[in-house]
Amino acid sequence: MVVYQDVSNxxxxxxxxxxxxxxxxxxxxxxxxxxxxxxxxERYAMSFTAVQKHxxxxxxxxxxxxxxxxxxxxxxxxxxxxxxxxxxxxxxxxLWRDRAQSISDILSQGVAEQEKGEES
Amino acid sequence: MVVYQDVSNxxxxxxxxxxxxxxxxxxxxxxxxxxxxxxxxERYAMSFTAVQKHxxxxxxxxxxxxxxxxxxxxxxxxxxxxxxxxxxxxxxxxLWRDRAQSISDILSQGVAEQEKGEES
DNA sequence: TTGATATACAACCATTTGGTTGTATGGTAT
DNA sequence: ATACCATACAACCAAATGGTTGTATATCAA
Numbered sequence: 001m002v003v004y005q006d007v008s009n010x011x012x013x014x015x016x017x018x019x020x021x022x023x024x025x026x027x028x029x030x031x032x033x034x035x036x037x038x039x040x041x042e043r044y045a046m047s048f049t050a051v052q053k054h055x056x057x058x059x060x061x062x063x064x065x066x067x068x069x070x071x072x073x074x075x076x077x078x079x080x081x082x083x084x085x086x087x088x089x090x091x092x093x094x095l096w097r098d099r100a101q102s103i104s105d106i107l108s109q110g111v112a113e114q115e116k117g118e119e120s
Numbered sequence: 121m122v123v124y125q126d127v128s129n130x131x132x133x134x135x136x137x138x139x140x141x142x143x144x145x146x147x148x149x150x151x152x153x154x155x156x157x158x159x160x161x162e163r164y165a166m167s168f169t170a171v172q173k174h175x176x177x178x179x180x181x182x183x184x185x186x187x188x189x190x191x192x193x194x195x196x197x198x199x200x201x202x203x204x205x206x207x208x209x210x211x212x213x214x215l216w217r218d219r220a221q222s223i224s225d226i227l228s229q230g231v232a233e234q235e236k237g238e239e240s
Numbered sequence: 241t242t243g244a245t246a247t248a249c250a251a252c253c254a255t256t257t258g259g260t261t262g263t264a265t266g267g268t269a270t
Numbered sequence: 271a272t273a274c275c276a277t278a279c280a281a282c283c284a285a286a287t288g289g290t291t292g293t294a295t296a297t298c299a300a
Contacts, residue, residue: 009141011141011144012139012140012141013139014139015135015136015138015139016135016136016139018135018209019132019133019134019135019136019139020132020257020258021129021131021132022258024131024212027212028212028215031212031215031216032215036276036277037276037277038275038276038277046258046259046260047259047260047261048276048277049259049260049261049277049278049279050258050259050260052277052278052279053257053258053259054258057257057258068277070267070268070276071266071267071268071275071276071277072267072275072276072277073276073277077216079213079216082209082212082213082216083213085209085212086206086209086210086212086213089202089205089206089209090206092144092147092148092151092202092205092206093199093202093203093206095148095151095152096151096197096199096202096203136287140287140288142288156246156247157246157247158245158246158247166288166289166290167289167290167291168246168247169247169248169249169289169290169291170288170289170290172247172248172249173287173288173289174288177287188247190246190297190298191245191246191247191296191297191298192245192246192247192297193246193247
């Protein structure tokens with residue numbers, strides 16, 4: 001009996017939302033110019049409903065925001081979340097950079113005993 | 121009859137791989153210190169096989185690399201792909217920054233006719 | 241050689257995903 | 271008033287995901 005509690009935190013949602021080419025394309029388009037869901041939908045070889053669902057996924061991740069204007073829903077990007085995602089990945093990259101630094105430190109010291117005191 | 125061709129390009133795979141807390145944690149751990157799959161598996165409240173599958177997802181995305189050493193598979197991070205993912209997100213953020221710039225240009229010019237000549 | 245350890249992999253299962261069509265509803269324009 | 275958008279949403283479907291258990295195989299240690 002698998003539980004699947006919560007269906008994930010915001011970080012999960014951000015990365016999941018970006019893991020689809022159509023959704024990434026939607027983000028690029030609305031970053032350049034806000035537009036209605038139906039205008040977006042014209043661009044893709046899939047039903048309006050399918051695009052609606054992609055927009056909903058981006059909305060759940062807070063990468064975009066919808067605002068009703070008359071009979072249309074206008075989609076705008078949410079730069080804060082895009083920045084958050086960038087910062088997240090930069091964090092990972094920094095972790096790697098530190099590790100690479102410590103490797104080259106060890107190498108430049110000569111022969112190594114890298115494994116000695118480590119534990120977690 | 122849905123086709124699902126290719127099951128996605130590398131970008132899809134990278135973001136999908138990062139859309140799971142366990143997998144992100146694995147990346148952090150192996151970035152800090154390479155280690156075997158079974159060592160990783162001790163950390164998580166799930167079966168060895170489940171962890172094996174998470175590692176396989178990260179491997180498909182080239183975020184990590186496996187190397188057999190005796191009876192163990194040693195997992196290392198692949199900094200190139202992490203860097204690629206960072207660059208991807210920075211690209212999105214730059215797109216937004218440009219747009220914000222052009223908005224403030226328009227605002228500082230006074231009254232607008234923003235929508236005039238645009239098309240795609 | 242025997243046993244323990246590390247991995248591989250098949251089979252299975254529930255849930256999620258990504259798409260569809262069909263129907264209802266609300267705003268716009270004539 | 272009527273017709274035509276744009277959207278919402280339910281129901282359905284196939285495939286993918288994320289987990290499990292069970293079994294097989296290869297390596298290491300005694």
